[in-house]
Amino acid sequence: xxxxxxxxxxxxxxxxxxxxxxxxxxxxxxxxxxxxxxxxxxxxxxxxxxxxxxxxxxxxxxxxxxxxxxxxxxxxxxxxxxxxxxxxxxxxxxxxxxxxxxxxxxxxxxxxxxxxxxxxxxxxxxxxxxxxxxxxxxxxxxxxxxxxxxxxxxxxxxxxxxxxxxxxxxxxxxxxxxxxxxxxxxxxxxxxxxxxxxxxxxxxxxxxxxxxxxxxxxxxxxxxxxxxxxxxxxxxxxxxxxxxxxxxxxxxxxxxxxxxxxxxxxxxxxxxxxxxxxxxxxxxxxxxxxxxxxxxxxxxxxxxxxxxxxxxxxxxxxxxxxxxxxxxxxxxxxxxxxxxxxxxxxxxxx
Numbered sequence: 001x002x003x004x005x006x007x008x009x010x011x012x013x014x015x016x017x018x019x020x021x022x023x024x025x026x027x028x029x030x031x032x033x034x035x036x037x038x039x040x041x042x043x044x045x046x047x048x049x050x051x052x053x054x055x056x057x058x059x060x061x062x063x064x065x066x067x068x069x070x071x072x073x074x075x076x077x078x079x080x081x082x083x084x085x086x087x088x089x090x091x092x093x094x095x096x097x098x099x100x101x102x103x104x105x106x107x108x109x110x111x112x113x114x115x116x117x118x119x120x121x122x123x124x125x126x127x128x129x130x131x132x133x134x135x136x137x138x139x140x141x142x143x144x145x146x147x148x149x150x151x152x153x154x155x156x157x158x159x160x161x162x163x164x165x166x167x168x169x170x171x172x173x174x175x176x177x178x179x180x181x182x183x184x185x186x187x188x189x190x191x192x193x194x195x196x197x198x199x200x201x202x203x204x205x206x207x208x209x210x211x212x213x214x215x216x217x218x219x220x221x222x223x224x225x226x227x228x229x230x231x232x233x234x235x236x237x238x239x240x241x242x243x244x245x246x247x248x249x250x251x252x253x254x255x256x257x258x259x260x261x262x263x264x265x266x267x268x269x270x271x272x273x274x275x276x277x278x279x280x281x282x283x284x285x286x287x288x289x290x291x292x293x294x295x296x297x298x299x300x301x302x303x304x305x306x307x308x309x310x311x312x313x314x315x316x317x318x319x320x321x322x323x324x325x326x327x328x329x330x331x332x333x334x335x336x337x338x339x340x341x342x343x344x345x346x347x348x349x350x
Contacts, residue, residue, distance in 0.1 A: 030098045033082030036062065037124075037269075038075060039252035046075055046097060048083060055254035055269070056229075062087050064095040075100055077250040077271055078123040078208060105155035107210055107273075110280030118283040122210040122250055122271050127203075128156040131213030131222060132177075135167040139177050140214060145343035146279045147212055148181070152292035153284045156210070159187050159203060163218040166192040183336035191218075197225055204255060210271040223272045227253040230272070249274060286310075286341050290320075293337070299323045308345075310338055 036048040039061070046064050053060035064083055066075060075081065075097060082099030107122040128151040132139045144160065151158040160181065162174060178188045189200050204226070213219040223230055230253045255267040286308045291297040300309060302319045309318050324334050 028098075030082060030084050033084050033098055034087060035101075036081055036083050037252070038077055038079045038081055039269075041075070041077060041249065046081075048081060048095070048097075050083065050087060055267075056256070059089055062089050062095050063093065064097045067096045067098045070097065070100070073100055074120055076120050076123050077252050078125055078210070078269075079103070080124060107150060107154050107156060107212070108283055109150065110282040121273055124208060125156055125210040125271060126207045127159050127209040128154075129159050129161050129204075129209050129211045131161045131163060131211055131217050131219040133164045133217040134162050134174065134177065135164050137214065137216055141177075141180055142343065142346060143214055143279065144181070145340045146281060146346075148184075148186070148340050149281055149284055149289050149343050150212075150279065153288040155292075159189065159209075161200065161222070162188065162190045163222065164192065165190045166194055181336060181340075183330065183333040184340070191222065193221075197222070201226065201255075204268055204270065205257070206268045208252075208269045208271065210250075210273060212273050220272065223253065223270060226255060226270055281344055284344060286344060289341060289344075290337070295329060296320065296323070296337075299328070308341065310341055 034050050036050040038046050038048050040047040044065065046066070048062045048064055049055055049060065050062060062083060064081075064085075066073070067084075080101035080103075081097045082101075083095045084098050085095040086093040087095050103123045105123070105125055106120050107125060107128060108118055108120050110118055128147065130144055130147040130151075132144055139162075148158050150156075160178070162177060165174060168174070174188075174190050181188075187203070189203060191197060191200060200222075211219050211223060250271055250273045252269045252271045255270050257267040287300060287303075290300045290309050299319050300307070303309065303315075304317050307315050307318055309315060309320055311318050311321055320329065320334055323329050324331055
């Protein structure tokens with residue numbers, strides 16, 4: 001018998017699991033991505049409104065997922081993003097978020113002042129509407145101070161909204177509360193159940209505004225009045241004077257243009273945030289707050305490192321005292337600012 005002759009068909013090679021295509025870290029630039037704004041977040045899906053779409057048209061909204069190349073990049077309500085994929089907005093359509101634009105402002109908080117985990121609640125809002133009730137529950141000066149700290153540090157302009165004015169003596173309660181921050185040039189708007197919200201609407205027109213407030217102060221009631229189709233849940237105040245949480249997640253709602261607006265003018269956005277009972281500021285420094293004031297930002301550059309800007313005895317070398325002595329800042333304005341700064345060392349539940 002002659003020996004068998006072998007050829008290449010007799011050799012069996014197990015195919016490798018990896019393909020022969022070389023790996024690369026280069027990602028597509030997605031130059032044609034459609035710009036959009038994130039208006040809601042729910043379990044790994046982001047609802048977006050593309051630029052040019054009608055803000056109040058539910059059929060124009062696009063549900064998207066975060067592209068793999070973004071990794072764990074946080075995407076929150078108010079973020080400006082780039083979308084690719086299926087932008088039809090149909091029931092089974094799913095686009096991809098491939099880009100998150102640089103933020104112009106951020107509203108951040110921690111669970112408490114000892115929590116190292118910082119959470120961005122809202123991005124790119126121009127106004128922070130701090131909602132507090134004049135009664136039922138009584139106004140929380142400490143909470144407003146902490147909200148002001150968050151606004152100044154995050155690049156938002158604060159607006160104080162006092163609700164339930166119909167439950168207090170005309171003028172007296174309003175003036176007393178508003179006087180706490182008068183030296184900080186904090187705009188104040190007063191609302192009551194039996195009057196329209198024309199003044200507040202004018203302040204919000206054409207802007208992205210985030211609403212922040214303790215549970216039970218009437219924040220969701222305000223949002224429902226501004227955007228009737230929102231149908232945000234409204235809760236009652238408990239017997240111990242604390243509200244129940246009614247808004248469970250942040251959501252951006254399209255605000256209709258005011259009757260006095262020019263034809264074609266856009267009404268802006270109202271971002272309703274969850275009601276909170278504490279507002280942690282572990283991520284904020286005193287210098288971040290002070291530099292939000294144009295007349296003080298340059299002076300505090302000469303303060304020693306770690307200065308809390310509270311003055312003696314805590315900060316005996318704070319330059320703000322010298323500035324006040326020269327008349328560069330009024331004593332009342334400096335005192336009001338320092339009272340707000342005390343919120344950084346006050347427990348978040350105060």
